Amino acid sequence: MLSAVEIPALPHAQLQSDIKAMSKRDAVKYLAATYPNQSERWFCRNLAHIQSLNPERLHDLIFHSDPTARTAINNVMKEQAA
Numbered sequence: 001m002l003s004a005v006e007i008p009a010l011p012h013a014q015l016q017s018d019i020k021a022m023s024k025r026d027a028v029k030y031l032a033a034t035y036p037n038q039s040e041r042w043f044c045r046n047l048a049h050i051q052s053l054n055p056e057r058l059h060d061l062i063f064h065s066d067p068t069a070r071t072a073i074n075n076v077m078k079e080q081a082a
Contacts, residue, residue, distance in 0.1 A: 012055035020051055035062050 015034075019027040027047060032040040043050070046061070053061060 012058040016051055016053075016055065016058065019047075038062060 019030065022030065024044070024047060028040050028043045031043040031047075031050070032038065035043075050058060050061065
């Protein structure tokens with residue numbers, strides 16, 4: 001799987017403009033391929049919010065790290081290592 005660093009990101013205003021012209025299904029697939037750090041399900045739930053955000057805030061939303069998920073992953077990794 002490609003990381004977000006390997007995929008050149010579009011300027012966020014252009015990205016919002018592009019996904020508004022797509023169907024919801026295509027927009028979600030496009031965003032998930034462009035930003036693999038988030039799931040398709042996450043983009044599906046947040047698509048309307050993504051389209052309405054200020055472009056500067058969009059970056060913060062997409063690259064937000066979920067501390068609860070990170071803690072759960074770390075706990076599983078510790079259990080497997082023990």
